[in-house]
Amino acid sequence: MSRRCELSGVGPVVGNNVSHANNKTKRRFLPNLCDVTLASESLGQSYKLRIAAKTLRSVDHIGGLDAYLMKARDEHLSERALKIKRALKKKAAAA
16 A cells, blocks of 8 residues: 555655754655545545545545545546546536
8 A cells, every 4th residue: 555645645755864963864744644534525525545644634624525536636646536536527527
């Protein structure tokens, strides 16, 4: 399982540990990934996603999974999230 957020695309970044003596050693900063179940209001279905805690706050702020996916850029989304987004667009076009 990759350490990448399914909605925002946030992944590990590389940096340095810096000691008091200013010695630098490589390290990785991992995203705070959480397994959550988010409900789609227009599709009437729940989806289990592995997203970063920061992204979960953004989803709540924007107004839910549907609104977040419609604003999100496709290159940041995982295949599962793209599938949900396509279903949302199809439902919106039919209505």
